[in-house]
Amino acid sequence: MASRKRGAADPAEERELLSAGDVARTVARMAHQVIEKTALDAPSAPAVVLMGIPSRGAPLARRLAARIAEFSGVEVPTGTLDVTLYRDDLRRRPTRPLEATTLPEGGVDDKLVVLVDDVLFSGRTIRAALDALREHGRPRAVQLAVLVDRGHRELPIRADYVGKNVPTSRGEDVAVLLSELDDRDAVLLRRPLDPTGEVTP
C-alpha cells in the first residue's frame, strides 16, 4: 500500500495556514467548546463519545479527548469510524484501502456522538459517516467537529465545532498534517501549478 503520509514536496504552491502551535491551540479551543456546548461536566450531563473518521480524524479525536479530560476532568471514550464502505464515490476513484472501525466501550446507543474529521469540504464523507454510524446503534444525537471548514458544501451539512474557517477555491487542496501520521503538525493550503488541474479533495 502506498504511504498515505502527507507533506512530501509536490509540484504545487504551498502556504501554511496553521503552524504546529496553532494546531495545538485550535484543538484546545475546540475542546473548551465541546465542554461548554455539551455541558459534559454537569451532573446530569449526557454521555459524550468522540468518533474519529480515519485517517486523520482518528488521532484528532484522541487529542480532543485528552484536552477535554485535562480541562474538565471527564474521560470521554473515543472510537474510530471508517466510512469507506458507505461512500457514494467508490466508482469514481481507484480502490480505497479500508481502515479500522472501533467502537468506544459501551457503544453509541443513546450517546451524544461527536464525529471528528480533519477537513469539512463537500459534506459527503459526513453523509457516509451518518449512514455508517446508524449501523452501530442509535445515538441520542450526533454533532460534528472539524479542524478546518473549507466551504463548497454539496449537502445540507454543517459542523458544530470548527477549528478554522478557510475560504478556498475548488482547485486548491487543504492538507492537515498530524504528527501521529506525518512528520509534523500543520495545516497547508496547496494550489496546483496547473490551474486547470482539479485537485482531489
Add this chain to the structure above:
Amino acid sequence: MRHLLSTEGIDPATALEVLDTADNLKRALLGREVRKLPTLRGRTVVTMFYENSTRTRVSFEIAGKWMSADVINVSASGSSVSKGESLRDTALTLAAAGADCVIVRHPASGAAHRLAGWLEEAGTSVVNAGDGMHEHPTQALLDADTLRDRLGSVNGRRIVIVGDVLHSRVARSNVHLLTALGADVVLVAPPTLLPKGVEGWPVTVSHELDAELPTADAVMLLRVQAERMHGGFFPSAREYSIAYGLNEARLRLTPDHAVVLHPGPMLRGMEIASAVADSPRAAITDQVRNGVHVRMAVLYHLLAHEEEANA
C-alpha cells in the same frame, strides 16, 4: 484489480492489501445485528458453477449479498449448458444481461483465463473459483488469512501440505501465494500423487510425513480426489490413511502452536482423523468463516473503483 484468475505471480503487496481489507471487513461486521453493507449496491455478480460445490458457492453468494450486490447463481444443470451451449456463449449471454462480475468453477484447467479473454470487451470481471487441476485463488487467500489469524503472520512460517497434490488446485494456489508471502512450503505425498515438474516449484518435497511434522507451523491436508482418479495411485484407502492421514498420534508430533487446515470437503478417517478435525488445533470452521470476508474483499477490490482503461 480487474480479474482474480490465479495466485501464480501475484504481487505480495496486492495479496496483503486484500487480506487487510478482509480483516477490516471482518471488524466492520463484528457484533452487528444486520450484516449488510451498501458498498456494492447495484452491481450484479453471477456465479457460474460447472462442478459441484457447497462452501465456495455459498461463500461467494453470502459475500456478495452482505455487500448488497445482486447475486445470481447459474449451475450447469438447469441452465442452457445442459442444452449444449458453450462456455463462451453462456458467458457472453451473462455479460450482455448485465453481469459486472462472473465467478466461475469449471472442470477444465484454464477455463477462467479463457473466460477473462472473452469478457475483456464487455468489461466484466472474472473470478476463478476453481478450474480443473489448476488454481483456486480465493481458497489460498482464505488459507493465508486463517494462518495470519492463528500464527500472526505467514512470512517465515513452515507450512506442510499433505496429500493429493497432483489433482489439487488448492495446493497449487497455496504454493504460489504462501511462498510469495514468504512462507516455507513443504509438500508431502506419495510419488504417484505429485505432479510432473514439481522439482521446479519453490517448495521442499518429501514422502515422509512424520519427519516433517516436528517443524511444522501448520499442516494443510488435501482431500483425496477420487473423482479425478482413474487408476491406481495408491494400493488402498487404508494404506493411504496409515501413511499420510493425520491422526491424533501424528498431531502430537507437531509443535503446540501448529494449526491444522483442510479446504473441505473432508473425508474423515481418510486424510484426517475425526478427533483431529474436531480438535481446537483445527481451524477448519475458521477457514469457512474467513472465506466469506476474503471473498468480500476480493469483490471490493474488483468492483468498488473507477473503470480502468482496458490495458
